[in-house]
Amino acid sequence: MSTPAAPPIPLDRESVARAGDHRALRIWLRLLTCTQLIERQVRSRLREQFGTTLPRFDLMAQLERHPEGLKMNELSRLLMVTGGNVTAIVDQLEKEGLVERVDEPADRRAFRIHLTRAGERTFAEMAGAHEEWVVELFAGMSRREQDELLGLLAKVKQHAVEVIS
Amino acid sequence: MSTPAAPPIPLDRESVARAGDHRALRIWLRLLTCTQLIERQVRSRLREQFGTTLPRFDLMAQLERHPEGLKMNELSRLLMVTGGNVTAIVDQLEKEGLVERVDEPADRRAFRIHLTRAGERTFAEMAGAHEEWVVELFAGMSRREQDELLGLLAKVKQHAVEVIS
């Protein structure tokens, strides 16, 4: 695994940042690296331990948060993906009995998606493990630092949303 | 586009975090949302304005940082992807005359990948625009806050690398 005599090649993508680069660029590269490291870990554990994927987990998380159910287009907006993809994921989960489509009386085009009982049980198990992984991955910081990071990311998010829209 | 009378559905994936959730979970969801917002913006601008993709841009960025050239397995490590993918991207870029494979005299199995002159010109253009986008996207913070964020992300990264390996 190690290459002791290797040339001085840095470790990862962030190494494209130079000393003179703008701070924003360095932040972006580091943000991307952090996210990819963690996301890859979470994806692989979800696959190995629960045979599922991150988008499926995310969709179930949204449903768990909204026991009244969510419409397809609401899921699409929350998950930040287009409608066709939501259909595909809901189809899979429905086939496995984890979610169900319930007719919306007020609008015969639409329906609300719910977790089934089995879906709730399955999700609770996954969510517990998921939270443990994440806590472990962020355990290198004090509580105070975590709060600071949370606040700074809130600023990033708010500004990015403004710029984009 | 807007739904004024819509039910109180929050805006995005991060809305799965509840008040009682562990800080780490809230950080992770916010980190993921920030990264996705920015990454999507960068991807779409790279595609629209330069007809390229983020992995291709990243690969060229690594080459620009290493004028002496990089071997395929070095690129693979730096970009955090497996070898087959690097071959595919390098093939595309070589076909477009942006990079070239140069034989490595010391090892006849290997070669070094370089940017061509055209590749350097093309990358310089893209990198300039890319930096402007990123600076704009992170402009909501003071310089001091940017430094703090950079430091906190360094901690996240370091710890994550330790946990994973």
Place this chain on the structure above:
DNA sequence: TATTGTTATACTCTATAACTATA
């Protein structure tokens, strides 16, 4: 006409594994 959701399609990105040529 606009909206909800589905279907069909295509493309990018990625991992895995089998393969070759060389070390």
Place this chain on the structure above:
DNA sequence: TATAGTTATAGAGTATAACAATA
């Protein structure tokens, strides 16, 4: 045997656009 790189393949993830049903 181990390493450098390629090839083939499969699957995840995503966007786009055309479509049917309903509002």
